[in-house]
Amino acid sequence: MPENASPMRAQDKLTFLLALVPFLLDHERVSVAETAEHFGVDQEQIREAVRLIAVSGVPGDTSQYLHGDLFDIAWDDFEDNDRIAITNRVAIDDSPRFSAREAAALIAGLQYLSALPENADHAAIGSLMAKLTHGASASPSQVAVAGTQTDESLRTIRAAVGSGTRVEFGYLNSRGEQERRRVDPLRIESIDDDWYLRGWCHLRRAVRTFRLDRMTELVATPEPISYRPSDVSLPDTLFEPSDDDLTVSVAVAESAIGLIVDYIPDGARRRRQGGIVHTQVRVAHYHGLKRLVCRHSGVLTVTAPPQARAIVAEWAGAGLARYGDDA
Amino acid sequence: MLSETNSPARIPVEERLFSLVLALLATETGLTKNEILSTVQGYRQRYAAGGDNSALERQFERDKDDIRELGVPLETVAPPGDTGNNQNLRYRIPKGSYDLPPDIRFSPEEMTLLSLAAAAWKEGSLSAESRRAIMKLRSLGVETDDPLVGYAPRLRAREAAFEPLSIALERKTIVTFSYLKPGETAARLRSVAPLALVQHQGRWHLQGIDQDAQEPRTFLLSRIVDAVRATTNTFEAPGGDYAARALDELERIWEGNVARVSVQPGTDAAVRLGKRYGTDRSSGTDPNEPLTVHYSDLNILADELASFGPEVLVHSPEKVRDAVTTRLRRAVADHRDEADQHEQEGRDA
Numbered sequence: 001m002p003e004n005a006s007p008m009r010a011q012d013k014l015t016f017l018l019a020l021v022p023f024l025l026d027h028e029r030v031s032v033a034e035t036a037e038h039f040g041v042d043q044e045q046i047r048e049a050v051r052l053i054a055v056s057g058v059p060g061d062t063s064q065y066l067h068g069d070l071f072d073i074a075w076d077d078f079e080d081n082d083r084i085a086i087t088n089r090v091a092i093d094d095s096p097r098f099s100a101r102e103a104a105a106l107i108a109g110l111q112y113l114s115a116l117p118e119n120a121d122h123a124a125i126g127s128l129m130a131k132l133t134h135g136a137s138a139s140p141s142q143v144a145v146a147g148t149q150t151d152e153s154l155r156t157i158r159a160a161v162g163s164g165t166r167v168e169f170g171y172l173n174s175r176g177e178q179e180r181r182r183v184d185p186l187r188i189e190s191i192d193d194d195w196y197l198r199g200w201c202h203l204r205r206a207v208r209t210f211r212l213d214r215m216t217e218l219v220a221t222p223e224p225i226s227y228r229p230s231d232v233s234l235p236d237t238l239f240e241p242s243d244d245d246l247t248v249s250v251a252v253a254e255s256a257i258g259l260i261v262d263y264i265p266d267g268a269r270r271r272r273q274g275g276i277v278h279t280q281v282r283v284a285h286y287h288g289l290k291r292l293v294c295r296h297s298g299v300l301t302v303t304a305p306p307q308a309r310a311i312v313a314e315w316a317g318a319g320l321a322r323y324g325d326d327a
Numbered sequence: 328m329l330s331e332t333n334s335p336a337r338i339p340v341e342e343r344l345f346s347l348v349l350a351l352l353a354t355e356t357g358l359t360k361n362e363i364l365s366t367v368q369g370y371r372q373r374y375a376a377g378g379d380n381s382a383l384e385r386q387f388e389r390d391k392d393d394i395r396e397l398g399v400p401l402e403t404v405a406p407p408g409d410t411g412n413n414q415n416l417r418y419r420i421p422k423g424s425y426d427l428p429p430d431i432r433f434s435p436e437e438m439t440l441l442s443l444a445a446a447a448w449k450e451g452s453l454s455a456e457s458r459r460a461i462m463k464l465r466s467l468g469v470e471t472d473d474p475l476v477g478y479a480p481r482l483r484a485r486e487a488a489f490e491p492l493s494i495a496l497e498r499k500t501i502v503t504f505s506y507l508k509p510g511e512t513a514a515r516l517r518s519v520a521p522l523a524l525v526q527h528q529g530r531w532h533l534q535g536i537d538q539d540a541q542e543p544r545t546f547l548l549s550r551i552v553d554a555v556r557a558t559t560n561t562f563e564a565p566g567g568d569y570a571a572r573a574l575d576e577l578e579r580i581w582e583g584n585v586a587r588v589s590v591q592p593g594t595d596a597a598v599r600l601g602k603r604y605g606t607d608r609s610s611g612t613d614p615n616e617p618l619t620v621h622y623s624d625l626n627i628l629a630d631e632l633a634s635f636g637p638e639v640l641v642h643s644p645e646k647v648r649d650a651v652t653t654r655l656r657r658a659v660a661d662h663r664d665e666a667d668q669h670e671q672e673g674r675d676a
Binding site for chain 2: 290
């Protein structure tokens, strides 16, 4: 199950070699397949690494890399049976320590995960962080993530995902209307501070993404789900484009483009002109567009169609009117 | 950065690095640079006995940095009584500080959690580090439980400043960047000794010592408007958990800043602000009672409140109220057309 297709850089390859050797020493005659599975890489990557290890070693007393100064493997077993047995080892036998940044990345990740209901045991997370710190070659860098505050809804949905039962909740649709949704919960996702449920929506008869902080009156039902995670494919991107989406033209300050990049459809043209980028954004409905634009007031302007401009102006104007201010 | 000069006997970069690590682990007393260049696989093929090896020496310097970056404790030892002569420096990797201590082992449950922690950085700036940490963990041979099925948590460090700042943090180098303070029209160049990077309420902040003011300051990464530049100056940081302190401070600011906001019942604003961290209804039952909304940054709160349009009415403080009306006024001005009478086609709710 190769989990990252991106090619390894030399530093990654070195780390892989340093990690593979102790594993192979601990696992006599392990198969290439099993090793690939364990490390989550292609089998060919394992074979390539083993071939390199088998000819590597130290210069030795003669500085000639003589046979005894090199790793060796049982070549016949490797070539014929796709099994790996190291018959001579050199210099290393244990796993390497973590770097300060590696330990910091995992520690920050753990802090982030401590918001999950099953990690309510903060002592266990704390001891894990202490182990990582102790296993690093230098003090982990000071990178930290505040545990996000999650309410009871995450716990309820988590339990429903675990038991394979349906949930029901009130949700504002993309037009701002309140609807009762019956959903087969498939996966809980989050990006930084925002938590989402991906699930099969029985109202829409499709996979939908719901923000947890938009749900009201969430109820766990005893009904078993009719769609399982294996039945539907969950794309990597959180929001699936739909045919009903609206695409509008916008002008956005170049410095602010990162703020709306999620809304710019793939392949949309970006024309730069004096610190302003002219491009397009895709939204489910004007209801969402007017909010997006008012959030980025001053750096994001809708240029067309006129109807979209009017709706934004009306929304902002209505907001302003509440202050008795006619602008 | 790894680069390779053209050479007839081309040894892959990872083979040269692997051979260097093995050679330096195997030596008790250390090897001199010359011994390394003339004998270690990947260097020796390009070594010119008695000739000019300056390119190869530079290669060795870069390789050392790359290896150290992986957490390998590559040491430099000066022979006793002989300081100053660079040619006599010896290099080695003490096995005791290379090996993961034997008491650092992980249970399958712990491995599952660590894998998920690493996966959270999938697209973030620390993704390469997470990937390597996981390789090292897997070398321990512990089988993981099923991954936590049903979860896909992600940390994003999208700001371009994150990567250079995290490196400066590690190397303790002073950095400079242009910072746009809210309410100011021009960015100002700051010189900062970085102490910690923390994410609070979904936003990354840098905590550091402002070199001009010589005082600790907190910077929002999204307000750094140009590239972060590392200077050649380093600094000493007295020990301490700067990250925890920075988070405590942000938390104090969050608790201390309060806006009173009325929301229209049943709207998006009512649902989302009602669930916002720390939000409180002063009386508890009356839906028309204003909400008490906490914030750490006035402008970020104002952006959010402006997006709700007529669904919210800010009562206090005055500066939040002003910031919201300024945004709304600007949005009206930017979107009002001369003949403002387009037909509504009934698509709008």
